Amino acid sequence: MGDDFVAVRILDNFYQTSSFFPMPVVLVSTLAESGQTNLGPYSLCFPHMITGGRGHAMMLIARGTSNTAQNIVRTKVCALNFIPHKKKYMKNCVMLGYPGETTEEKMKNSIFTLIPSTRAGSQNTQQYPQLVKEAFQIFECTWDDSYPLKPREDLIEYHFLLRIDKILMKKKWRDCLFKGKGFPRMPIDFGYRDNVRFWFAKHSRPYAIPIPKEKGNAVETVKYACTRFDPDITWEDAACEKIVKVPRIFLNQVIAGVVAEAKKAGITVITPEFMDTVRNKRSGEKK
Template sequence: MEGFKDTRIVDNFYQTSSFIPMPTTLIGTLDDNFQTSFGAYSLVFPYYVGSRGYHAMLLECRNTSNTCKHILRRGKCTINFMPDDKKYFKNIVALGFPGDTPEEKRKLNKFTPVDGLLQSEDPEGKYPKILKEAFQVFECTWMRELDNAQDDVYREEYPGPYHSFNGITSKHGAHFILKIEKILLKEKYHNAIINGVNRYNFPPLPTNYGYRDSLHFFESQFSKPLCEDVPKKEVNLDSVKYAAHRADPDIQFTDDALMEIVGVPRIFLGLVLKGCVKWAKENNVNVITSKEMKIISEQRKKK
């Protein structure tokens, strides 16, 4: 381990004992007057990414924070991903200072709260607002039933017992598994997702490194991402044919259809073929040609 030093691991190790890249977000929650309060958070990560029928994020926060209190009571939040902007960062840091009341936070907030999609779809409901300046917003619902956290309530102190991964998880901490109800993207970046991402149409996504040296918050500015082609490996069409036959012997694939997926990594090939078979059965198709493969591909992109 030449060149490395053993570093003491202490609380908040992600910013006291190491360097970990994180997003810059403002979490919107509903206070006791059903007004939206925003707080700055970086411990926000994907949690369930597939194969469960829904998708979820993980938020980690202090269990005495306004955000924790509001999620425990209302069960809803918005995750506003903020772009790289020096003026924005200054206000985000101000909104991250602990101890301010929701009213004080609102006075500090220089961003523009607007109704989200959930509110427009359910005008009589109560939902936290989103921020107009964000480039991306997740509208979320706390999955309080996970880890039996449904009975958690806000307290000034939490003596325990604690949950393992959802709700109140330690003397000072809370974790919230947040089901993603809506993903809202500014049109430019929505089009990039739909039409193809390249290094020139990424959002200006900053990298947050947290609060360090008891004086500063650190964030690196956005630059165009590097782009590297996926290595191309020779794949024997016969092996893809064999996998296709095993997927379902009643659904046939033509060679030109299989050529459409010959470059799929082997670890994902079975999953792709099962998706094709499912589509074929739903559409009363017995033979999948390149025409059907293109239809399947287009439908997959729209999901």
């Protein structure tokens, strides 16, 4: 019966040969020995260390003999350029993903626009790979070679723990991120299914499913909303706790009010004491 489970043989590259697996498309820029920026398309690139305040990191799995892997081992730096979905971009990615070409050879065929790194000010841009102007966001990263997944002679694939030094985003999308509304059109890579074709799709309009009211910790929800509201303002946990009782639909409005007061006062860390000051000021104004 078509609905029964049957076993699938686990082959090398199982994520594309033995299963269906949706992935992102990232153009990794690295520095070739000549100083030229190399672009390689990669899909095995996922968040790997996500909490703890410092050392947020991505995991990139790359063939050890690729230009990208060799360049990261030599220079330690790279940038993950997330490009939007356009068929011509995907076509060019497949071209840039053809193994065995030197940076000089392959980059002649690149349709992407390269701009300087933002990492070292204007002086040291030669030390960092250039960035892809067409990207909607870019992670500038440094390989943490102290992490146990070091390149091994016996492995074809290298696992790079890439510490995120900087996240850059086109302003339009940063605004969408903070408002919690709107998404760039991102490509989905379904890998190759038959050795001759890669498969891609653009996603359709995302839809929202609210978290049920009875689930989830209210404090966590508030902390989440506070932390993501303005990247320049940090909230102490005890400050977030002061507004747990605010109904969800008014939460962003209240956070916006507190952030505006903090900016007026030149404050970057919101403490419970500051929340009390704002509340007293507001109730004073009402009277």
